[in-house]
Amino acid sequence: MADVHADIPFARRANAGPAVCDTPGLLDLFDARELLMTAAVPVIGSESVVLDDAAGRVLAEGTRAGLDLPGVDNSAMDGYALRRRELAEAPSGLPVTLRVPAGAGVTHLPEGGCARIFTGAPVPLGADTVVPQERVQLDEQGRIRVMGEVSHGANIRRRGEESRAGDELLAAGTRLDAAAIALLASQGIDGVRVRRRVRVALISTGDELIEPGQVWAPGQVYNSNGVMLRILLAQQSCEILDLGVTADTVADLGQCFARARDEADLVVCTGGVSVGEEDHVRPVLERLGGISFHGVAVKPGKPFTFGWLGPSVERGTPLIGLPGNPVASLVDWQLLALPFLQGRQGRNPRPLQRLLVTAGFSRPAPRGRRELLRVVLDGSEGITAVARLAGGQGSHMLGAASQADGYLIIDADTPVEEGHVYGYYPRAQFLE
Numbered sequence: 001m002a003d004v005h006a007d008i009p010f011a012r013r014a015n016a017g018p019a020v021c022d023t024p025g026l027l028d029l030f031d032a033r034e035l036l037m038t039a040a041v042p043v044i045g046s047e048s049v050v051l052d053d054a055a056g057r058v059l060a061e062g063t064r065a066g067l068d069l070p071g072v073d074n075s076a077m078d079g080y081a082l083r084r085r086e087l088a089e090a091p092s093g094l095p096v097t098l099r100v101p102a103g104a105g106v107t108h109l110p111e112g113g114c115a116r117i118f119t120g121a122p123v124p125l126g127a128d129t130v131v132p133q134e135r136v137q138l139d140e141q142g143r144i145r146v147m148g149e150v151s152h153g154a155n156i157r158r159r160g161e162e163s164r165a166g167d168e169l170l171a172a173g174t175r176l177d178a179a180a181i182a183l184l185a186s187q188g189i190d191g192v193r194v195r196r197r198v199r200v201a202l203i204s205t206g207d208e209l210i211e212p213g214q215v216w217a218p219g220q221v222y223n224s225n226g227v228m229l230r231i232l233l234a235q236q237s238c239e240i241l242d243l244g245v246t247a248d249t250v251a252d253l254g255q256c257f258a259r260a261r262d263e264a265d266l267v268v269c270t271g272g273v274s275v276g277e278e279d280h281v282r283p284v285l286e287r288l289g290g291i292s293f294h295g296v297a298v299k300p301g302k303p304f305t306f307g308w309l310g311p312s313v314e315r316g317t318p319l320i321g322l323p324g325n326p327v328a329s330l331v332d333w334q335l336l337a338l339p340f341l342q343g344r345q346g347r348n349p350r351p352l353q354r355l356l357v358t359a360g361f362s363r364p365a366p367r368g369r370r371e372l373l374r375v376v377l378d379g380s381e382g383i384t385a386v387a388r389l390a391g392g393q394g395s396h397m398l399g400a401a402s403q404a405d406g407y408l409i410i411d412a413d414t415p416v417e418e419g420h421v422y423g424y425y426p427r428a429q430f431l432e
Contacts, residue, residue, distance in 0.1 A: 040343020093143030271324030
């Protein structure tokens, strides 16, 4: 069983009475996000992997530089290495007395001469400046003449200017992308210790659901949430335990939850989290564990549920219940579920990136809760980007979600007025 050690605010113990949250009303979107990040505890366990297998993994321990980087003073470009003083003292030009390609050893620059040097090559001892080849003329005697002023120390990458041996390269909790892996490789590191993958049980609920490729009949709905969440979990390098579609019965859902509780570090389910007669997630969750909170003041995404399966919040398996409507499920994943998962991975979720953009449309105020509008940015009218609606804003309308560059998050009871400035949250930040 997955191990959760943090006490979760607003948590209600199993068998603690009817399904009423201790928090009156709905949680504010950003309060709910903060609550989830506080509740997330990293999974236990790590493994060593080679760099080629490290993409998307999370460092279990910090890494330190074993070398100065660069290891020697080297040239930032193709050109000529020289002593600036000697250039000023040689009106007829400096002879080229040395050639230094990349990969050569460190040499000495003879007095009164210069070295033909290439990008990345070690700067000869005694040289204090590199002049780019574009500013040099070579005469028939093999002497160089420099056009324009020459700055002392120009175009030399100094030893250790990026890092010194012993410096921390990457902190524990860093998610390894291509640039981070390249940094490790530049130090000769060929493998790292990473946290084990978080195992996530994925459950879709609903008698109406069928899988893509099956023959559709009236009243049935293709399980787009399942496909979407498998991709989102894979992007976060999770191990996925896909339990498929579960029937809308207390018995079937209870059996599926029990398996997920015993085999996963986190349970993510979609559908069945509202308050209808066929929405069984909440009562089954209460019977097998407990609920921390249910309901967030956001549109779409109001029915979001967070709880646990098991004997207590400290020793249970956390469960995130997402709405059945696909856009509601997507935005709840991005803004609420994702930072919790990242905490389970041992990462420190970054603050949300928020920019200011001008609205290119007007819209009535959302009543009683924040609204996330799917928008595209239009930069054709000048320097300031203009946000335009990406399409229909219904919580079932994936077309706008698939086209959107990001979200305008509009405060409750605040209308959108064309030409006014609002907070914009780029969608790309939810892929990191």
